[in-house]
Amino acid sequence: MxxxxxxxxxxxxxxxxxxxxxxxxxxxxxxxxxxxxxxxxxxxxxxxxxxxxxxxxxxxxxxxxxxxxxxxxxxxxxxxxxxxxxxxxxxxxxxxxxxxxxxxxxxxxxxxxxxxxxxxxxxxxxxxxxxxxIPAPEHLAAQSVVNNQGRGDTLSGEDAAKVLEILKADSSRAYDHYAELISEEEGSVGLARELARMNLPANIxxxxxxxxxxxxxxxxxxxxxxxxxxxxxxxxxxxxxxxxxxxxxxxxxxxxxxxxGAVSMSVQMMDSLRRMLKGEEVTQENSGMSAREWREFMGVIEG
Amino acid sequence: MxxxxxxxxxxxxxxxxxxxxxxxxxxxxxxxxxxxxxxxxxxxxxxxxxxxxxxxxxxxxxxxxxxxxxxxxxxxxxxxxxxxxxxxxxxxxxxxxxxxxxxxxxxxxxxxxxxxxxxxxxxxxxxxxxxxxIPAPEHLAAQSVVNNQGRGDTLSGEDAAKVLEILKADSSRAYDHYAELISEEEGSVGLARELARMNLPANIxxxxxxxxxxxxxxxxxxxxxxxxxxxxxxxxxxxxxxxxxxxxxxxxxxxxxxxxGAVSMSVQMMDSLRRMLKGEEVTQENSGMSAREWREFMGVIEG
Amino acid sequence: MxxxxxxxxxxxxxxxxxxxxxxxxxxxxxxxxxxxxxxxxxxxxxxxxxxxxxxxxxxxxxxxxxxxxxxxxxxxxxxxxxxxxxxxxxxxxxxxxxxxxxxxxxxxxxxxxxxxxxxxxxxxxxxxxxxxxIPAPEHLAAQSVVNNQGRGDTLSGEDAAKVLEILKADSSRAYDHYAELISEEEGSVGLARELARMNLPANIxxxxxxxxxxxxxxxxxxxxxxxxxxxxxxxxxxxxxxxxxxxxxxxxxxxxxxxxGAVSMSVQMMDSLRRMLKGEEVTQENSGMSAREWREFMGVIEG
Amino acid sequence: MxxxxxxxxxxxxxxxxxxxxxxxxxxxxxxxxxxxxxxxxxxxxxxxxxxxxxxxxxxxxxxxxxxxxxxxxxxxxxxxxxxxxxxxxxxxxxxxxxxxxxxxxxxxxxxxxxxxxxxxxxxxxxxxxxxxxIPAPEHLAAQSVVNNQGRGDTLSGEDAAKVLEILKADSSRAYDHYAELISEEEGSVGLARELARMNLPANIxxxxxxxxxxxxxxxxxxxxxxxxxxxxxxxxxxxxxxxxxxxxxxxxxxxxxxxxGAVSMSVQMMDSLRRMLKGEEVTQENSGMSAREWREFMGVIEG
CATH class of the missing domain: 3.30.1360.170 (Gyrase A; domain 2)
Incomplete structure (x- = not known):
């Protein structure tokens, strides 16, 4: 809530x-x-x-x-x-x-x-x-194999359950310890808050x-x-x-x-585009683009 | 107005x-x-x-x-x-x-x-x-002799009148020319505004x-x-x-x-101050301050 | 120099x-x-x-x-x-x-x-x-008639000469007066520099x-x-x-x-482009673009 | 290292x-x-x-x-x-x-x-x-009782040991789980790195x-x-x-x-200072400062 x-x-x-x-x-x-x-x-x-x-x-x-x-x-x-x-x-x-x-x-x-x-x-x-x-199971995904900084396929139900169990248990334990460290009750350590917070994970x-x-x-x-x-x-x-x-x-x-929703077209993309609009056959090889750029270009012109 | x-x-x-x-x-x-x-x-x-x-x-x-x-x-x-x-x-x-x-x-x-x-x-x-x-006459002042980037004494009435005459005449002429340059009337030059503005003085x-x-x-x-x-x-x-x-x-x-209204006291000023509060005689020579700093210090403690 | x-x-x-x-x-x-x-x-x-x-x-x-x-x-x-x-x-x-x-x-x-x-x-x-x-004569141009904040045609030699004469004379007079105002010679006004500068035009x-x-x-x-x-x-x-x-x-x-050298293509431009690449006839009317945007679009795809 | x-x-x-x-x-x-x-x-x-x-x-x-x-x-x-x-x-x-x-x-x-x-x-x-x-034991301190956002007394050896044990164990477990979640080995979950990092505590x-x-x-x-x-x-x-x-x-x-090393003196502090330098008896009550400000003032003038 x-x-x-x-x-x-x-x-x-x-x-x-x-x-x-x-x-x-x-x-x-x-x-x-x-x-x-x-x-x-x-x-x-x-x-x-x-x-x-x-x-x-x-x-x-x-x-x-x-x-x-x-x-x-x-x-x-x-x-x-x-x-x-x-x-x-x-x-x-x-x-x-x-x-x-x-x-x-x-x-x-x-x-x-x-x-x-x-x-x-x-x-x-x-x-x-x-x-x-704690992510919803449908938002748990594997490391992407095409993009080094993204997600790929959604995890199976079993794998998702395993992940959630770890996240929940570790969060819970970390918070229990945080609360224990800063507790002001008699007999407690009473650790400074600015120190105790270092035990808390990044999903807090x-x-x-x-x-x-x-x-x-x-x-x-x-x-x-x-x-x-x-x-x-x-x-x-x-x-x-x-x-x-x-x-x-x-x-x-x-x-x-x-x-x-706009697309930024590089010099090479604009050149290819103009040639295509004139009916010319343009390929990655004669476009001046790298394989990766060409893939991005194809992606945007096909929409 | x-x-x-x-x-x-x-x-x-x-x-x-x-x-x-x-x-x-x-x-x-x-x-x-x-x-x-x-x-x-x-x-x-x-x-x-x-x-x-x-x-x-x-x-x-x-x-x-x-x-x-x-x-x-x-x-x-x-x-x-x-x-x-x-x-x-x-x-x-x-x-x-x-x-x-x-x-x-x-x-x-x-x-x-x-x-x-x-x-x-x-x-x-x-x-x-x-x-x-066009400044009011009482705000026309001579270059300061103690501060390189400030004003000193107010100008005499006669000198002020001379200054105002120059400022008014030059502003007026500059604007007349500006207006003439950008005029769109038949027979005018019709100069681009982005160029004509360069003729205008900094008091516009x-x-x-x-x-x-x-x-x-x-x-x-x-x-x-x-x-x-x-x-x-x-x-x-x-x-x-x-x-x-x-x-x-x-x-x-x-x-x-x-x-x-606050005053920032340097290390040397604070040191002098503490000594003065203890009744010690402090002079520029034994203060660790330059003549200029000492003058500034005297200025603030005398209020 | x-x-x-x-x-x-x-x-x-x-x-x-x-x-x-x-x-x-x-x-x-x-x-x-x-x-x-x-x-x-x-x-x-x-x-x-x-x-x-x-x-x-x-x-x-x-x-x-x-x-x-x-x-x-x-x-x-x-x-x-x-x-x-x-x-x-x-x-x-x-x-x-x-x-x-x-x-x-x-x-x-x-x-x-x-x-x-x-x-x-x-x-x-x-x-x-x-x-x-003082601009070179070939850089003196009239106010643009299509773009409110640009230049259009270069001025004729005669018009350019008229402009240059004004710019030179006004600059020169403004500076003479500036120098006179701040002069430290006996009998001068000795106006503060921070004030005198207001007489100088924007081409200084x-x-x-x-x-x-x-x-x-x-x-x-x-x-x-x-x-x-x-x-x-x-x-x-x-x-x-x-x-x-x-x-x-x-x-x-x-x-x-x-x-x-890149071009930013709006949602509407990309849509028109994709339709054109499929061989469809696209006009301003069926493009979703304003007349002005369509003109800009035509400008970039024609190169 | x-x-x-x-x-x-x-x-x-x-x-x-x-x-x-x-x-x-x-x-x-x-x-x-x-x-x-x-x-x-x-x-x-x-x-x-x-x-x-x-x-x-x-x-x-x-x-x-x-x-x-x-x-x-x-x-x-x-x-x-x-x-x-x-x-x-x-x-x-x-x-x-x-x-x-x-x-x-x-x-x-x-x-x-x-x-x-x-x-x-x-x-x-x-x-x-x-x-x-993992802090050195001498840097583990209790929550300050005078400053809400600072540290007070250093922990006892026993309390420090307790804290360090928690921090070490929780960090270690969190990292083990992180490594397990992102492992690319056969049979592993292979969770996306952008997700797995949320399990790591703030002392990493x-x-x-x-x-x-x-x-x-x-x-x-x-x-x-x-x-x-x-x-x-x-x-x-x-x-x-x-x-x-x-x-x-x-x-x-x-x-x-x-x-x-400089000190910023407020209007009230400067006023008290000037009175003190004239030999006047100044107290918090007649200084115009709050109790807290007065304490800060005393702190700086006593050095």
């Missing part, structure tokens, strides 16, 4: 109390505010705050005094133009603040995106909860506040909602995609068309 | 239309939203949007689910603790978006603060207005949207609201200080006490 | 004194060190220092202890793979420090690339030289030290060596491209193939 | 091969290059590359063409002035690249310093070694290449070589301090005097 009744009560209290503001608001985002979108077995994503909407992107691009007299159609056209031509600064004018609960090994990938603000729950100061990510959950502008968020999503991203971070990216689609629908659609 | 009637109408339209939001709001900031705070002769600062308030700083520091049950007193104490001990990340959880109109030579100093988002009015795309910063006004988090804003204010900053950027920093004091009063007070 | 005899003597002195180092060296870069590559009429680019080479990119990607036993062919293949799949961190492991002399209006575009370190010549502290960018030259990692440099080059960049910054980017090609030849070739 | 014979051979090979360069070199750093400075039980810090020296800081501050004619004394004075007055950009003109081996829980603190470039050993792609940080060692400019490195060192930093990251910071002292001795001395 990602959120306790107490926490839910805090969330409900926040949602019960609308205020007046003169700022730009996004009705789609107001629906999401504070609610916890479940991800994985104990994780979640919560929108804590946001700044701006689709119109704010245009307002910044035009350095205008008000919303201007431009129509909604103009706004969508401008946003698509900005996205297509890599004018990234207007997208930086929107900002989002998320509260995320996630396994430590996911957090370690996530934090590599440096252009963001982060406040993580401190295991020097506080005690971590007994919550570990942590949480943080993460604040990022829309441009950098979209960059994060392009890499982490991608099919090659590890499943456990991809599900967070997918959840955030849904939020962004409600927040800034024009920008998100442009992102899908010009980034997420 | 910093804002035209049309622009004022746009501002009024924005202010006339409050919406409901579930987000944190800062009543002090709502008062400022969209209004243009005049700075210099044609410049201004306008708050276009903001995210967070004092409570949001605490919420992030605690990685909490709601506002929590903490009292307002606790919030102030926590904020002061965070500021005093350089825990900067919770302050990054607030964000502000400003629309600023400023002379180009001020913009060139300002942009050196890299951790911010900027959308500047494009002189490749658009035509700049005929607006130049530009404008931009500038978005920054509170931590980086305070760093900017510490440097630019300082007595050693150039007057023309300091007045912008001063105007923003007033805004921040209304937005996040606890954080701003802590900033005044622990940053803006 | 971009470099004075004194400055050239300083450069020669630096080049006369090789030292021993255990660090990675790039023979191609050693040739460039300190020499001033002329750009525009008074500008230049000088390599002041560099860190790393092609092998250093691979070394970081492999987190290896030494150069490893990998062959040069493997290094090139790895670099191309990293570039193709947007693994940017290994490219950040190379760094370059440039000394650049450039017109202020070019500096204003350049500085928008925030992920770099900059030390600019201070016009608060020092006196600027009497050097202005400034200079700075600019330090950036290879990943961010390539991003800069992709935008600024592009055909849509303003000519006056593009020539700097072109000069730097030549330097980078000598410094890290594998990385630069990969950059040309996968970034500089 | 932090470095294997094979790795040492690679390091020796690198050190055996000096090259000629025209770049600035730092003799003190050449001594350190590539050698592994041991930290904790299996960790190390290795300098892989560096850019610049003390003179390079001055060269950038002066935006000069060569080393200039300035004396070494002038250089030291300038560096001290720049440090004292927070002119940070010239310090950004030096860069260092380190190869660091460190426990994951240390890496998680370290990575929070965002203004740096990082390439970490990938546990999606590669297999982690069986190396865990990872390694990365970390590249940072001198200004940001000094900021890191100020926080992490501080007495309040966790011991396990402080020892890395201490090791790096020694390296920096050899690399840029003037800058490091200035850093010690004006940052590391």
């Amino acid at each position: 990602p959120v306790t009744p107490d926490q839910q009560a805090e969330i409900d209290a926040e949602r019960a109390n609308p205020r007046q503001t003169l700022r730009a608001t996004s009705p789609g985002m107001e629906q999401h505010l504070y609610t916890a979108i479940p991800v994985l077995d104990h994780g979640f994503v919560r929108v804590v705050d946001y700044m701006g909407d689709d119109a704010a992107i245009c307002q910044a691009a035009r350095v205008s005094y008000g919303k201007g007299t431009k129509s909604v159609q103009n706004d969508e056209g401008l946003i698509r133009y900005l996205m297509r031509h890599w004018h990234s600064t207007p997208f930086e004018m929107c900002e989002i603040k998320l509260h995320v609960k996630l396994p430590v090994f996911v957090a370690r990938q996530w934090i590599r995106h440096r252009t963001a603000n982060v406040n993580e729950y401190s295991a020097r100061y506080s005690i971590l909860d007994r919550e570990f990510y 959950y942590t949480q943080w506040y993460w604040k990022v502008d829309l441009h950098n968020l979209l960059h994060f999503l392009r890499l982490r909602a991608d099919a090659h991203a590890q499943y456990e971070i991809r599900v967070y990216a997918d959840a955030i995609c849904n939020v962004v689609a409600d927040w800034v629908p024009f920008a998100f659609k442009a992102f899908e068309d010009y980034r997420m | 910093p804002v035209t009637p049309d622009q004022q109408a746009e501002i009024d339209a924005e202010r006339a239309n409050p919406r409901q939001t579930l987000r944190a709001t800062s009543p002090g900031m709502e008062q400022h939203l969209y209004t243009a705070i005049p700075v210099l002769d044609h410049g201004f600062v306008r708050v276009v949007d903001y995210m967070g308030d004092d409570a949001a700083i605490c919420q992030a520091a605690r990685v909490s689910y709601g506002k929590g049950t903490k009292s307002v007193q606790n919030d102030e104490g926590l904020i002061r603790y965070l500021m005093r001990h350089w825990h900067s990340t919770p302050f990054e959880m607030c964000e502000i978006k400003l629309h600023v109109k400023l002379p180009v030579f001020v913009a060139r100093q300002w942009i050196r603060h890299r951790t911010a988002n900027v959308n500047e009015y494009s002189a490749r795309y658009s035509i700049l207005d005929r607006e130049f910063y 006004y530009t404008q931009w949207y500038w978005k920054v988090d509170l931590h980086n804003l305070l760093h900017f204010l510490r440097l630019r609201a300082d007595a050693h900053a150039q007057y023309e950027i300091r007045v912008y920093a001063d105007a923003i200080c007033n805004v921040v004091a209304d937005w996040v009063p606890f954080a701003f007070k802590a900033f005044e006490d622990y940053r803006m | 971009p470099v004075t005899p004194d400055q050239q003597a300083e450069i020669d002195a630096e080049r006369a004194n090789p030292r021993q180092t255990l660090r990675a060296t790039s023979p191609g870069m050693e040739q460039h060190l300190y020499t001033a590559i002329p750009v525009l009429d008074h500008g230049f680019v000088r390599v002041v220092d560099y860190m790393g080479d092609d092998a250093a990119i691979c070394q970081a990607a492999r987190v290896s202890y030494g150069k490893g036993t990998k062959s040069v062919q493997n290094d090139e293949g790895l670099i191309r793979y990293l570039m193709r799949h947007w693994h940017s961190t290994p490219f950040e492991m190379c760094e370059i420090k440039l000394h650049v002399k450039l017109p202020v209006f070019v500096a204003r575009q350049w500085i928008r690339h925030r992920t770099a370190n900059v030390n600019e010549y201070s016009a608060r502290y020092s006196i600027l030289d009497r050097e202005f960018y 030259y400034t200079q700075w030290y600019w330090k950036v990692d290879l990943h961010n440099l390539l991003h800069f080059l992709r935008l600024r060596a592009d055909a849509h960049a303003q000519y006056e910054i593009r020539v700097y980017a072109d000069a730097i491209c030549n330097v980078v090609a000598d410094w890290v030849p594998f990385a630069f070739k990969a950059f040309e193939d996968y970034r500089m | 932090p470095v294997t014979p094979d790795q040492q051979a690679e390091i020796d090979a690198e050190r055996a091969n000096p090259r000629q360069t025209l770049r600035a070199t730092s003799p003190g750093m050449e001594q350190h290059l590539y050698t592994a400075i041991p930290v904790l039980d299996h960790g190390f810090v290795r300098v892989v590359d560096y850019m610049g020296d003390d003179a390079a800081i001055c060269q950038a501050a002066r935006v000069s063409y060569g080393k200039g004619t300035k004396s070494v004394q002038n250089d030291e004075g300038l560096i001290r002035y720049l440090m004292r007055h927070w002119h940070s950009t010239p310090f950004e003109m030096c860069e260092i690249k380190l190869h660091v081996k460190l426990p994951v829980f240390v890496a998680r603190q370290w990575i929070r310093h965002r203004t740096a470039n990082v390439n970490e050993y990938s546990a999606r792609y590669s297999i982690l070694d069986r190396e865990f940080y 060692y990872t390694q990365w290449y970390w590249k940072v400019d001198l200004h940001n490195l000094l900021h890191f060192l100020r926080l992490r070589a501080d007495a309040h930093a966790q011991y396990e990251i402080r020892v890395y910071a201490d090791a790096i301090c020694n390296v920096v002292a050899d690399w840029v001795p003037f800058a490091f001395k200035a850093f010690e005097d004006y940052r590391m």
Whole structure:
């Protein structure tokens, strides 16, 4: 269960109390505010705050005094133009603040995106909860034989059971020992928290506040909602995609068309393509591409 | 006049239309939203949007689910603790978006603060207005003789008049030529805007949207609201200080006490200080400080 | 003349004194060190220092202890793979420090690339030289009628002469007045430098030290060596491209193939492409693209 | 043992091969290059590359063409002035690249310093070694009773033994299971590495290449070589301090005097100080400080 009744009560209290503001608001985002979108077995994503909407992107691009007299159609056209031509600064004018609960090994990938603000729950100061990510059996897969950093076939039921047993037992034992080490009861060791945490495995959950502008968020999503991203971070990216689609629908659609679903064609690929469109027979040998590039090329033109 | 009637109408339209939001709001900031705070002769600062308030700083520091049950007193104490001990990340959880109109030579100093988002009015795309910063006579000063990068005595009335005459005439002529070069009238040269702008002097006004988090804003204010900053950027920093004091009063007070008005004492200064407190006679010669450092030290302990 | 005899003597002195180092060296870069590559009429680019080479990119990607036993062919293949799949961190492991002399209006575009370190010549502290960018007549062009932020046809000789006369006269007068304002001679106003500089136009030259990692440099080059960049910054980017090609030849070739010369195909473009390759007749109307996108699409597939 | 014979051979090979360069070199750093400075039980810090020296800081501050004619004394004075007055950009003109081996829980603190470039050993792609940080008994301490995020008294021998037994047994079991899960032997599960790593505790060692400019490195060192930093990251910071002292001795001395050993005095502290120097009796009650601040104040003025 990602959120306790107490926490839910805090969330409900926040949602019960609308205020007046003169700022730009996004009705789609107001629906999401504070609610916890479940991800994985104990994780979640919560929108804590946001700044701006689709119109704010245009307002910044035009350095205008008000919303201007431009129509909604103009706004969508401008946003698509900005996205297509890599004018990234207007997208930086929107900002989002998320509260995320996630396994430590996911957090370690996530934090590599440096252009963001982060406040993580401190295991020097506080005690971590007994919550570990234990994958669903259908997400346990063998090491890929074609991609050195990915997964291949799903494990058989028997193998999956074996894996889960190990993960559960080791997590449980590690946490028991952690709790024992930091216990403040009479006769306990009372080890400093900053030391005791080193016994905890990477599937323990942590949480943080993460604040990022829309441009950098979209960059994060392009890499982490991608099919090659590890499943456990991809599900967070997918959840955030849904939020962004409600927040800034024009920008998100442009992102899908010009980034997420777009294909970058190298000089050699463009050359092959032009020759193919003229009816020429192009093969890997006469394409100037390596075998691997040719395979990637075939993959994208066949769709 | 910093804002035209049309622009004022746009501002009024924005202010006339409050919406409901579930987000944190800062009543002090709502008062400022969209209004243009005049700075210099044609410049201004306008708050276009903001995210967070004092409570949001605490919420992030605690990685909490709601506002929590903490009292307002606790919030102030926590904020002061965070500021005093350089825990900067919770302050990054607030964000502000400003629309600023400023002379180009001020913009060139300002942009050196890299951790911010900027959308500047494009002189490749658009035509700049005929607006130049002409200092008030009392702000015209001679080159400092003690500080190589500052101002000394105010100019005499006669000298000031001479300077103003030059600045006005050159600005005016430069703009006339700019307008002539880009004119699209029959028989005109029709020079590309991206080229014609090179004829304009550094006191012409530009404008931009500038978005920054509170931590980086305070760093900017510490440097630019300082007595050693150039007057023309300091007045912008001063105007923003007033805004921040209304937005996040606890954080701003802590900033005044622990940053803006604080003094950094070197190893040698602390050593001298401890000796003085013990009643010892300390001189520059036996202090381990250079003459210049000693002067700075005397300056701060005499207040 | 971009470099004075004194400055050239300083450069020669630096080049006369090789030292021993255990660090990675790039023979191609050693040739460039300190020499001033002329750009525009008074500008230049000088390599002041560099860190790393092609092998250093691979070394970081492999987190290896030494150069490893990998062959040069493997290094090139790895670099191309990293570039193709947007693994940017290994490219950040190379760094370059440039000394650049450039017109202020070019500096204003350049500085928008925030992920770099900059030390600019201070016009608060020092006196600027009497050097202005005056375009060659063949680079004077009219405002583009198809692109709102570009140039169109080159000006006629007569129009060019008119423009140059204005630029020269205004620059000259502005500098005369600047010199008069800051003059320290008896009877002069002696205006503070930080104020006097506001009279100088945007075609005056400034200079700075600019330090950036290879990943961010390539991003800069992709935008600024592009055909849509303003000519006056593009020539700097072109000069730097030549330097980078000598410094890290594998990385630069990969950059040309996968970034500089690559084309980003949107979802709609890929869909049209796949249909065309199957022999289908695709038109703007049935492509899902706007007229403008279709024109861009036709442009790239026709090459 | 932090470095294997094979790795040492690679390091020796690198050190055996000096090259000629025209770049600035730092003799003190050449001594350190590539050698592994041991930290904790299996960790190390290795300098892989560096850019610049003390003179390079001055060269950038002066935006000069060569080393200039300035004396070494002038250089030291300038560096001290720049440090004292927070002119940070010239310090950004030096860069260092380190190869660091460190426990994951240390890496998680370290990575929070965002203004740096990082390439970490990938546990999606590669297999982690069986190396865990097991503290020396004298570094095992109880949770502090005065500081919520620190350590208090050292554990008794008996308690330390109990802790070490747990840490060793749990690490060992976790690694055995990790190895079993990813084993590619016939009959094994062959779990994907990106999944199996979640079973490993935070005291396992990872390694990365970390590249940072001198200004940001000094900021890191100020926080992490501080007495309040966790011991396990402080020892890395201490090791790096020694390296920096050899690399840029003037800058490091200035850093010690004006940052590391400096004290920031708040408005209230300065006020009390001035009153004390005049012979006034100042107490917490009449100082305007909280009890905690007063304690901190007493701590620094008593030295």
